[in-house]
Amino acid sequence: xxDKKVVLKxxxxxxxxxxxxxxxxxxxxxVSGYEDGDILPVYSFGGELLGxxxxxxxxxxxxxxxxxxxxxxxxxxxxxIQAAIQLRNSIFFEPKTNCFRLINGEGxxxxxxxxxxxxxxxxIQINTIGIDKIKEFILKTLLEELKDKxxxxxxxxxxxxxxxDGIEPFKGFLYGKEKQKVQVLENNIKFSVDxxxxxxxxLFLDMRNMRSLIxxxxxxxxxxxxxxxxxxxxxxALSGGAKNVVTVDxxxxxxxSAIENFESNGFDHIKNKIITAxxxxxxxxxxxxxxxxxxxxxxxxKKKQDIHNAQKGYKEINKTALSKMPNGSLLLTCxxxxxxxxxxxxxxxxxxxxxxxxxxxxxxxxxxxQDHVIxxxxxxxxxxxxxxxxVY
Numbered sequence: 001x002x003d004k005k006v007v008l009k010x011x012x013x014x015x016x017x018x019x020x021x022x023x024x025x026x027x028x029x030x031v032s033g034y035e036d037g038d039i040l041p042v043y044s045f046g047g048e049l050l051g052x053x054x055x056x057x058x059x060x061x062x063x064x065x066x067x068x069x070x071x072x073x074x075x076x077x078x079x080x081i082q083a084a085i086q087l088r089n090s091i092f093f094e095p096k097t098n099c100f101r102l103i104n105g106e107g108x109x110x111x112x113x114x115x116x117x118x119x120x121x122x123x124i125q126i127n128t129i130g131i132d133k134i135k136e137f138i139l140k141t142l143l144e145e146l147k148d149k150x151x152x153x154x155x156x157x158x159x160x161x162x163x164x165d166g167i168e169p170f171k172g173f174l175y176g177k178e179k180q181k182v183q184v185l186e187n188n189i190k191f192s193v194d195x196x197x198x199x200x201x202x203l204f205l206d207m208r209n210m211r212s213l214i215x216x217x218x219x220x221x222x223x224x225x226x227x228x229x230x231x232x233x234x235x236x237a238l239s240g241g242a243k244n245v246v247t248v249d250x251x252x253x254x255x256x257s258a259i260e261n262f263e264s265n266g267f268d269h270i271k272n273k274i275i276t277a278x279x280x281x282x283x284x285x286x287x288x289x290x291x292x293x294x295x296x297x298x299x300x301x302k303k304k305q306d307i308h309n310a311q312k313g314y315k316e317i318n319k320t321a322l323s324k325m326p327n328g329s330l331l332l333t334c335x336x337x338x339x340x341x342x343x344x345x346x347x348x349x350x351x352x353x354x355x356x357x358x359x360x361x362x363x364x365x366x367x368x369x370q371d372h373v374i375x376x377x378x379x380x381x382x383x384x385x386x387x388x389x390x391v392y
Contacts, residue, residue, distance in 0.1 A: 028062060077110060127159050191230065238265075290329065300335070307339050330390060
């Protein structure tokens with residue numbers, strides 16, 4: 001590393017000085033020979049050391065900063081892992097909640113790395129070749145810091161980002177006794193998490209606070225939970241005293257998981273229907289006579305080229321719901337598409353309301369889950385949008 005370095009073009013050091021983690025290929029003046037994933041010191045055009053990052057010739061984001069100082073970058077990674085664990089320990093108190101995001105990429109100053117904790121199990125997601133090359137160091141550090149609290153580590157690195165980085169998807173157990181499912185608690189609600197076959201790392205931890213919001217307003221209400229996955233919103237609504245909840249998801253595995261979670265929590269999944277169906281079709285055929293409707297679809301725009309189709313998709317699904325919802329009902333509508341920002345999402349909702357002939361009042365906006373920390377110098381990962389809307 002001492003013989004290799006990256007030098008930025010004149011004036012391109014500003015984002016790095018503001019502690020933004022990404023370096024685009026067009027910002028690089030020169031770089032000596034290196035292998036993809038190598039960690040290199042980064043200098044300004046004037047020769048100032050800006051920090052250290054790992055680099056990849058295959059991607060437009062060619063560098064990702066690991067620190068912004070002259071400190072050994074491996075020591076910086078270790079310190080950032082320690083800081084991430086300490087933060088979560090100060091927020092979450094077992095046994096009420098024993099599942100949360102432990103490391104959130106750039107938010108915890110370790111770009112390319114996600115670690116979720118499910119009770120005594122860690123699920124890690126590695127999205128870049130730079131992190132993949134130091135995986136053993138990361139595992140060693142996690143085990144040192146968590147000691148006897150962890151019995152299993154599973155890697156689930158299957159994101160499209162890996163293909164862009166030139167590395168193959170990978171799934172497999174890295175440490176401890178192999179298991180497919182883990183029983184966890186989130187705010188004293190029981191979930192069975194399928195770490196091997198479930199979506200993402202097994203549970204959508206980022207919507208925890210929005211689930212809590214639904215619990216607060218569900219007493220004696222009828223609820224429709226669309227894209228219900230393993231029943232998270234439904235379980236919270238029923239624990240909040242909802243009169244009746246209908247859960248819809250296109251995946252048979254998801255609805256089977258929802259049934260399992262209903263039974264674990266003592267909720268009646270016969271009275272509270274769990275339906276395997278395409279949500280778009282369901283919204284078109286159902287009367288939608290509910291007090292609260294929840295629309296939490298998967299990302300419609302996974303890349304920039306998807307924005308136009310995503311806008312159409314969000315507009316269609318919200319317009320369909322709004323056109324039939326009763327006066328005085330509530331709509332919780334969400335987007336996890338990073339390419340659809342909050343302003344654009346609100347414009348889409350306004351257009352949907354206009355075509356549906358409805359008036360909307362925004363009651364509440366997205367409440368960030370505390371474990372999904374965001375680096376204020378790197379806001380690209382502030383991807384979630386949620387609007388709780390009064391419809392009349």
